[in-house]
Amino acid sequence: MAAGRTTVLGYPRIGQRRELKRATEAYWSGKIDATALLDTAASLRRQTWETLRDAGLDEIPSNTFSLYDQVLDHAVLVGAVPPRFRQLTGLDRYFAMARGVTGAPPLEMTKWFDTNYHYLVPEVGPDTVFRLDEEHVKPVEEYHEAAALGLDTRPVLLGPLTFLLLAKPAPGAPEGFRPLDLLSPLLDVYADLLGRLADVGASWVQLDEPALAADRSPEELALLRAAYDRLGSSPRRPKLLVATYFGPIREALGVLAATPVDGLALDLVAGAEDATRVASAGLSRRRLVAGLVDGRNVWRTNLPQALAVAASLLGSVDELMVGTSCSLQHVPLDVSLETSLPEELRGRLAFARQKVDEVVLLGRALREGREQISDELAQAEAARTRRPPGTVDARVRARLAALGDGTPRGDYASRVRARSATNPLPLLPTTTIGSFPQTSEIRAARADLRHGRIDEATYKARMRAEIDKVIALQEDIGLDVLVHGEPERNDMVQYFAERLTGFACTESGWVQSYGTRYVRPPILYGDVARPEPITVEWTTYAQSRTTKPVKGMLTGPVTMLAWSFVRDDQSLAETARQVALALRDEIRDLEAAGIRHIQVDEPALRERLPLRSADQPEYLRWAVGAFRLATSGVADTTTIHSHMCYSEFGEIVDAIDALDADVVSVEAARSRMELVHDLARTGYRRGIGPGVYDIHSPRVPTVEEIEDALRLALAALDPAQLWVNPDCGLKTRRYEEVVPALRAMVEAARRVRATL
Ligand code: GLN
């Protein structure tokens, strides 16, 4: 039995200075040509391979690079190109599938399991003919590229089962068609590809099957078995490593073990319980890559604990390799790029580059014995366990203990009565989701302040001028509930993180969200408190400019957690309560300052829903509890709004109801108001603002189509429940689109109102 060789499942592709993003955007805008883009891409791949080699990894993955998205790459690789793109070729076709071109809308985009990474949803229909693109077999090309550096890399492919489970039926596919129905022809293509990889010399290939971390039906498990029996019996193939991640795979472990695959990679962080299944799984002749270093969070690994897990696996497999729990694409590149984090915090962090060192160190411990590396281990443990000042805030803890769950609000009917007396609104009130376009002047003012080119007072004056404009515009358009437009916010999570204790923000901690969009998630490391009001001054300023009600805008506790890297030394539920308490204080201050509508955005509520249905009720319990803790301290006359987007909400309608918000606005334009009907069916009686047009597209909707959407919603709702709003914030749009779209929306509301 061999133990202690090392690998990772994938690595960030952006480059130290965001070279990939810059080059791709320059290519899109015509500033550089395809050759320049592809050169940048090739040099980033080379840098990654050399970094991994020099760090001492024994086996290096390839084909983990992507110009946009690995699922898109795979769809193109196996020929799953919808007919609307077939007249295009090469990069044009690739980027058209990602971003759309006139007459050919892009593939849909959705979240990659429970992460904040978005993949493009492949379209597979009965007419899809899978075949390898003869010109360009990316995994083979990248294998060659790395081979030229003297490396026998392990090409990474999305596995066939996960690929088909992630795909959606192509438009026009007959009712009842499932992409999974095409597993057999897809496997022919995999077999062909495995043959080619073997021909060029690849010893191993990695097939990613993260879909196994979610509940799988007996039929799906049977297909899994059949798929790997078939690939395993390919006459000419590299060794097969099936990689799973984001949770335990439970019964799928035995299923895979019964196939001829040569190795498994397991996530022993999110799926720690699988470690106890290894001994009885029948893997004694296989390789196991133990995913001991967390690819989803930024903390140093508890190395002694990881070694204990590794030791428990030793006798059960033929080769025990050390690896990461998943690809490192979900964490930032390198802590050493951070210069302004508090030292104790920096010392506790491990980004992708540092995680590679941890993997290598664990490998050495297994190969050479723990004693050989005792100094390194002791140093790592000292850094890991040091607590930055401010980690514990006794006052926050005492207040939360005293508050418990908070007292629930009065019943909804009396809230409605209280409001119609004090601040009546027309039927079908019109509003927006919060942000207005972030113009170049706004960005410039923020940059000027950051670089000290203007002082705080000048900055404030510019933001106030912007608020004046946005308020005047909304009055002119005739909206009923106004917003200040959020000009002062760089990002809905970072803005609050910068103003709450317990959070730190990075300079270079970029993580890919989709395509060339990267985010810098804050790091939540300590107890959270609000030293002073955050939004009150801006909101009350806006309110002072109008007699119409202005809605205050906050980011909810679950979203604050979901889009940050969160401490792992206490439960998420407890951390969420701390954020909720800070928001509760903010809400109370807004209310005291005369703000009558307050919106607490929870766009990420659905995203963090656990992959296993058995774990979902507990998550929803604390997530809903945190929202209610934040929002239940207000008077009946205050209207609490929430907003959600980016997801299908069908599964969480009960939780949406349980939030007890007075109004929930949701993305619904693209799904034709499905959610409204789902909610109505469960007996939801409070306000709902189904997005009446899609803000993700520059297209300006017509009055008639918005009227249709409203009538569709009214088929399921009492008119007193219906609010009228776009389906998300407007910050990414331009005024040329926003103004006519909002005018159309207000006009549509007026017309429908007249018929009630
Ligand atoms: N209030 C935020 C905005 O309008 C909500 C953003 C979001 O839902 N992602 O921008």
Ligand code: ZN
């Ligand atoms: Zn939204």
